[in-house]
Amino acid sequence: MVNLTAMTDILNDSQDSPEQGGKGAISAGRASMVPPFSPVLLGGLLLAPIPNVVLRPLLRAVMASVTKQHPGMFERLDSHADTIFLIDPVDLPIRFLLKADAEQPKLTIAREADVSRATAAIHGSLLALIDLLEGRVDGDALFFSRRLLIEGDTEAVVALRNAVDGEEIDIIDDILVRAGPLARPARRAAKVALRLARRAGADMAMLQDALLQPAMERIETQTAAVDHLHQSMARSGSSRRRRASKTPAVQG
């Protein structure tokens, strides 16, 4: 007998109406995604003390520049103009809120109190999010490999992903387009820095894997043993129930 809702029952899920299906809650704290051991994670520590007043105008300039370069980006998001996206680079100490209103798109730093305003959230490492923004990596592939996590209004996230992917964004070029004579050397320096960060990130991930491998193997062995025990207990429980059901009741 197949029980399609059995997993739901096991988890004691509340039964939502189908219409509410795509509007799940967003984690109040940082999502459970473990930040990768990367140069961004280390560099992010330097970012923490910078006050928001300094970052705010910078973000405004970035958004204005990207919007100017890609005016069609928000056209594909027309029915999600009111959605507030939480963009969460899990290896940085800051998160962002994006309002994808074609008339007045806005990118701001998310304070803890602001997070509840978000109706959709995208979590991933900074480099993964930049790769996604620039169409260098497929969003579904990131999701399948669990390097991208989404919460809240799934439809809005899918729409944003598709809109961004269709735009051929180069974030460094887009930001530096108004830097005048400094644009070329700044672009070169930024691209080298990004390339080095990617390479260092891959090396550090390898180092992390090597350090964690013995512990992971031990955990996997123990998990398999626990699973085996659970299955044995479940089997013996059901055969006891079968035997009990076949035993005639004692007439008193």
Place this chain on the structure above:
Amino acid sequence: MATTGAKAKPETILGDLELICPAGTPAALRAAVDAGAEAVYLGFRDETNARNFPGLNFSPEELADGLEYAHARYCMVFVAINTFPRAGAPEAWHRAIDCAADLGVDAVILADIGILDYAARQHPDLRLHLSVQASASNAEAIRFYHEAFGVRRVVLPRVLTVEDIAELNSQIPVETEVFAFGGMCPMAEGRCLLSSYVTGKSPNITGVCSPASHVRYEERGSEMVSRLGDFTINIFQQSDAAGYPTLCKGRFVADGRASYLFEAPTSLNVLPLLPELMAAGVSALKIEGRQRGRAYTAQVVAAFRAAIDACRRGEPIPEMPQLADVTEGQRETSGAYRRAWR
């Protein structure tokens, strides 16, 4: 096939496998063309196609630009108008066909017999392909579509073995196109009601299977729960590769054991079967994935381009380990082409 709008290639090789590639956005179209597609297929931004997803697809203006880009590079453009109109409301589908024909697309991919009839009568020169959504898998059905509407190519459902396809090709007067890579549909294509049952929205009529509006992901400690409407589709541990939140790929509990009852999250990959498919008389290989990003399109198309070219030269098919990164559930299968279970 003879191209209608695209420039003729300098060298045409008879018996070639055409590589038909997905484009969800104009950027993906350019990526597919640049990576070596012989044809790109796409849909309008409405319910007339089976990938009616938010933020995806083409406006008529974008299609016109895409046609210009593709045709200048010897690449054809097919338009999928492959959903089924609701009774008494075929206007959007008629408009889509008129628009595609007026813009000079190389073929339209249709499923509904009323829409096929309209296209055949109104645009007798328009090349018609039968969508997989029509689920035509035997010679009699395919001959009917050819004789009644002049269909010249059929996209075969993903239920046939390579031997079945070879046998079919010997019995029908039309070209066959088969799926080569990407998401699997284990149900009777064009007739699946699972999404409609759970969400009220249908892949066959509204063009959305398991619409994102009804999908929800939840973090529960180290687990990720995917849900579609009322149903928990899967619970992924941190080390599990994830899949699409469709009911047919859900993990359900039966007899106390959680397992994939219909199909595990996995992607089709026919690379090792290319020589057999060529020998079976297949005309075209279709890459699934209009909903995927342009990085997927570029990567998969380039891999298949290299593999087909190697086959043409009689060389062994190169290993393509990079494709594992873009597969659903990080697993791949040869599907029904080799029925290992039979």
